[in-house]
Amino acid sequence: MHNRRNTLYGFIILCLLAGLLTGRAFFFSLSYLFGAVLFIAFFWSWLSVRQFEISRKTRVRYAQVGRRLGESFTLRNRSFLPKLWLEVIDYSDLPGHSASHIVPLIGPRSAYRWTADTLCIVRGIFTLGPLGISSMDPFGLYRRERRSRNDARIVVYPQTVAISKFDSPAGPLSGGEPRRQRSPTTTSNASGVRDYVSGDSFSRIHWASTARRDMLTVKEFEIDPQSDVWLFVDFSADSLVEMPGLRRVNGTGAVLPRETGTIPGSTEEYAVVAAASIANYFVEEKRALGMTAYIPQREVLQPERGYKQMLGVLETLAVARATSQYTFAETLVLETAYLSRGTTLIMITSSLDAEWVFEAQILAQKGIRPMAVLIDPTSFGAHGSIDEMEKLLRAGKIPSITLHYGDDLSATLSQPAL
Numbered sequence: 001m002h003n004r005r006n007t008l009y010g011f012i013i014l015c016l017l018a019g020l021l022t023g024r025a026f027f028f029s030l031s032y033l034f035g036a037v038l039f040i041a042f043f044w045s046w047l048s049v050r051q052f053e054i055s056r057k058t059r060v061r062y063a064q065v066g067r068r069l070g071e072s073f074t075l076r077n078r079s080f081l082p083k084l085w086l087e088v089i090d091y092s093d094l095p096g097h098s099a100s101h102i103v104p105l106i107g108p109r110s111a112y113r114w115t116a117d118t119l120c121i122v123r124g125i126f127t128l129g130p131l132g133i134s135s136m137d138p139f140g141l142y143r144r145e146r147r148s149r150n151d152a153r154i155v156v157y158p159q160t161v162a163i164s165k166f167d168s169p170a171g172p173l174s175g176g177e178p179r180r181q182r183s184p185t186t187t188s189n190a191s192g193v194r195d196y197v198s199g200d201s202f203s204r205i206h207w208a209s210t211a212r213r214d215m216l217t218v219k220e221f222e223i224d225p226q227s228d229v230w231l232f233v234d235f236s237a238d239s240l241v242e243m244p245g246l247r248r249v250n251g252t253g254a255v256l257p258r259e260t261g262t263i264p265g266s267t268e269e270y271a272v273v274a275a276a277s278i279a280n281y282f283v284e285e286k287r288a289l290g291m292t293a294y295i296p297q298r299e300v301l302q303p304e305r306g307y308k309q310m311l312g313v314l315e316t317l318a319v320a321r322a323t324s325q326y327t328f329a330e331t332l333v334l335e336t337a338y339l340s341r342g343t344t345l346i347m348i349t350s351s352l353d354a355e356w357v358f359e360a361q362i363l364a365q366k367g368i369r370p371m372a373v374l375i376d377p378t379s380f381g382a383h384g385s386i387d388e389m390e391k392l393l394r395a396g397k398i399p400s401i402t403l404h405y406g407d408d409l410s411a412t413l414s415q416p417a418l
Contacts, residue, residue, distance in 0.1 A: 005142075008034050008141070011030075012031045012035060015028070015030045015031035016028070016031050037139065038141065041138075041139045041141040044138065045137040045141075045142035045143065046142075046144060047079075047081070048086070048135035048144065049086075049133050049135050049144045050079070051077070051078040052078060052133065053075070054073065054075045054088070054148050055073070055074050056071055056072070056073050056099070056131065057072045057074075058070075058071050059071070061152070061153070062154065064156065065120050065122065065159040066120065066159050068117055068120070069097070069117070069120055070117050071118075072113065073114055073115070074111055074113050075088065075111065076110075077110055079108060080108045080109070081108060082105060082106060082107050082108055083106045083135070084135075085103065085104060085135065085136075086133055086135050087100070087101075087102055087103070088101045088103060088131055088134075090116075091129060092129055092151075093127055093249075093250070094126040094127075094128060095122050095249060095256060096119060096121050098116065098118070099128075121260060122253070122254045122257070123156050123158040123159075123254045123272065123317070124155075124254045124318055124319060125155050125318065125319060126155075126156065127152070127154075128151060128153075130148055132147045133145065133147075133148065157315070157317075158272045158276045158314065159263070159273050160273070160276045160277045160280045161273065161410040162277075162410050163280075163281040166278060166281050166282075166414070167401075167415070167416045168344055168369075168399075169344060169369040169371050192219075193209050193219055194220055195217060196215070204218040204219050205217065206218060227342040227343055228288045228290060228343050229282050229290070229303070229343075229344045230289075230292065231289070231290070232292050232328075232335070232336075232345060233293040233317075233320070233349075234293075234322075234331070234347070234348060234349035235268065235293055235294055235296065235321065236294070236322065236328055236351065237322060237323050237325065238327055238351065239327075239328060240267055240268055241350060241380040242266040242268075242381075243265030243266070244381070246264060246266060252321070254269070254321075267322070267380055268320070268321070268322040270375050270409075271349070274348050274373055274409060274413065275291070275313070276313065276314060276317050277409065277413060278346060278373070278413065279291065279313045279314075283305070283306065283307065288304060288305055289301075289304070289309055289313070290302055290303035290304075291316065293316065294326050295316065295324070296324040296325070300335070301316065327351070327353060329355035329358075329359050332363070333359060336368070341366065342368075343368050345360075345363065345368050346373060347360065347370060347372045347373065352377060352382075352384045352386070352389055354392055357372075357389065357392045357393060357396060358396075360372070360398055361398070364397070370398050371417060372398055372401075373401050375403045376402055379406070390418070400418055
């Protein structure tokens with residue numbers, strides 16, 4: 001475009017010089033013609049990116065690795081003149097997402113629609129948009145672009161794998177007697193009723209008692225007799241091991257896979273997938289699940305049941321990065337003081353530091369039931385021996401499952417713990 005304009009500028013200058021030297025009106029008319037072409041091209045390119053409206057509709061505001069994200073777009077021409085062609089440029093930062101499109105001739109007061117379907121390949125929080133509208137005059141002299149502010153935030157949850165049976169240690173309270181302690185949240189154990197007070201949820205109203213007593217009555221609940229399940233996920237920088245040549249989103253985000261449908265060769269990504277899959281298993285089993293992780297900021301999800309808790313776990317894992325300065329042993333010391341006797345503690349780590357094993361043994365002596373999901377860092381290229389860690393865990397009577405790079409996580413997590 002610049003070369004074409006420069007060529008016309010040169011022709012105009014030459015024609016003006018020739019007209020001044022020869023005095024012939026032909027050269028002046030020719031320079032006026034070239035000038036008129038430049039003016040018309042400039043005005044045409046300016047007008048081509050005006051008087052339009054573009055909208056994007058995203059079916060959901062969240063997606064998951066391995067699933068597809070669909071979007072639909074509508075471009076409306078509000079002008080009484082046709083648009084010869086437009087190029088829609090998508091500035092989304094979601095890897096693999098491309099809504100860019102070449103829009104052909106659009107008549108006056110008409111619309112053009114298209115769709116985009118993207119396979120999500122990496123977890124994280126991303127921005128869809130904005131969209132840039134670019135066009136050019138028929139002579140190819142000027143190119144204009146306008147950006148529309150119709151961006152949206154989307155969360156891509158980490159991948160989960162199906163676990164047929166997770167062989168976790170059972171706490172002594174599992175299936176036991178009621179604990180006779182009031183619970184501020186709704187559980188499966190209703191212990192009685194009381195008078196309604198301002199602030200009570202309508203979902204806790206016991207309608208049979210309300211009708212019998214002719215006054216609002218609400219149910220009271222006790223702590224569930226089944227033991228809570230806690231996930232402790234290690235995102236310390238000291239535990240991170242990655243295969244060479246891996247790339248991250250924007251340099252600091254989640255790891256991009258080398259092949260579609262595979263888990264990237266990073267202990268961080270294996271920990272995320274394992275934690276999400278185990279959490280999904282216990283939520284489907286209707287167990288009370290909690291999670292603690294430094295991602296690197298401290299995140300604690302108190303034990304709860306249901307799909308809402310699973311969404312909280314997935315949102316936390318979606319942005320988790322292995323950059324914490326706390327070692328996994330330090331995390332156990334800091335965060336296990338409030339765990340009650342009988343709690344099932346599942347530790348997911350790739351650390352070869354024996355300190356966290358010793359801390360787990362201390363917790364076992366306090367009545368907590370620890371279990372380790374050990375990600376073998378040597379299979380990712382780290383130095384050391386995983387055999388020593390497995391011997392320590394067996395000596396401490398801590399059941400464990402070991403994950404290696406390239407393992408089928410669904411099958412490995414479903415196998416009996418050692």
